[in-house]
Amino acid sequence: xxxxxxxxxxxxxxxxxxxxxxxxxxxxxxxxxxxxxxxxxxxxxxxxxxxxxxxxxxxxxxxxxxxxxxxxxxxxxxxxxxxxxxxxxxxxxxxxxxxxxxxxxxxxxxxxxx
Amino acid sequence: xxxxxxxxxxxxxxxxxxxxxxxxxxxxxxxxxxxxxxxxxxxxxxxxxxxxxxxxxxxxxxxxxxxxxxxxxxxxxxxxxxxxxxxxxxxxxxxxxxxxxxxxxxxxxxxxxx
Numbered sequence: 647x648x649x650x651x652x653x654x655x656x657x658x659x660x661x662x663x664x665x666x667x668x669x670x671x672x673x674x675x676x677x678x679x680x681x682x683x684x685x686x687x688x689x690x691x692x693x694x695x696x697x698x699x700x701x702x703x704x705x706x707x708x709x710x711x712x713x714x715x716x717x718x719x720x721x722x723x724x725x726x727x728x729x730x731x732x733x734x735x736x737x738x739x740x741x742x743x744x745x746x747x748x749x750x751x752x753x754x755x756x757x758x759x760x
Numbered sequence: 761x762x763x764x765x766x767x768x769x770x771x772x773x774x775x776x777x778x779x780x781x782x783x784x785x786x787x788x789x790x791x792x793x794x795x796x797x798x799x800x801x802x803x804x805x806x807x808x809x810x811x812x813x814x815x816x817x818x819x820x821x822x823x824x825x826x827x828x829x830x831x832x833x834x835x836x837x838x839x840x841x842x843x844x845x846x847x848x849x850x851x852x853x854x855x856x857x858x859x860x861x862x863x864x865x866x867x868x869x870x871x872x873x874x
Contacts, residue, residue: 649778682865689764689850689865736803746854746863747816750803 648673648739652751660759661729667722667754669737677739679720680748681711684734693735696720707731727758762787764853764866772872778839781869785832785853791815792834793863794826797848806849809834810856838871846873 653668671677678697682690694705701713711722720737738750765784773779785792791806793816805818807873809828832853838845847869854861 687867689867690852690863691865692862695862738803739817744850745810745816746791746808746861747805747818748795748803749805752802 648675648677648741648748648749650737650739651749652735652737652754654754655752656755656757658741658757659760664725665723665727665756667735667737667756668704669720669722669751671718671720671737673718673739673741676742678742679711679713680704680738680740681709681720681722682736682738682750683707684736684753686733689737690736692754693722727756729758729760731756732758761771764851764864766849766851766866766869768869770870770872771866772874773811773841774874775841775843777841778837779841779871780835781851782836783834783836783848783851783853783866784835785851788863789853789855789864790832791854791856791861792828792832793854794834794836795821795850795852796846796867797850803850806836827857841854841873843873847871 649672659665669735680695681693694703696703696713704710711719733755767782771804791810794806797803812828823839828834833863850868852863
């Protein structure tokens with residue numbers, strides 16, 4: 647079985663500051679890694695994904711994440727956040743053979759203050 | 761291209777009743793999966809359908825069921841509703857069942873059980 651732990655439930659930051667949202671995972675088999683964002687009253691939108699290859703993955707809206715196999719982590723970063731980045735962020739894993747079945751972390755509420 | 765459409769957007773039911781939620785995937789997508797989102801349990805996988813066949817099932821009681829039609833539209837049904845079934849139910853579609861396929865989520869159906 648897989649599990650995902652997001653280490654911070656809430657992250658408040660000021661506008662234009664850098665941010666890192668932390669995600670650790672556990673799995674006995676190879677997995678793909680994802681970050682999703684959820685704005686209020688909306689569904690989930692894919693920010694980025696790691697399937698293989700370069701461990702630094704760039705996504706939409708200026709976000710990037712680094713896969714660290716030895717530490718089983720997949721932290722999300724943005725060098726300068728905007729008010730519009732305020733949302734809930736979910737880290738997720740998917741087994742290479744499990745179709746569309748995602749295992750999600752508990753979520754991190756990012757609040758960007760002026 | 762229209763996105764994933766879920767109906768209804770909001771639903772209020774009482775304990776013991778049953779409910780049916782609908783999901784229309786993106787045109788051409790044949791895989792539909794369902795997730796339950798609650799403040800306490802987070803996002804949990806319910807089931808996945810591909811070409812009218814259930815491919816994956818999460819750890820939910822038999823009161824939760826689903827089906828997929830030949831046009832790829834999917835419905836999920838919850839019988840004998842309990843208070844704990846109150847949740848946002850999200851549907852996601854993709855063009856195939858490959859684990860590297862991008863999932864597109866709908867805005868969800870907010871179910872309240874009184």
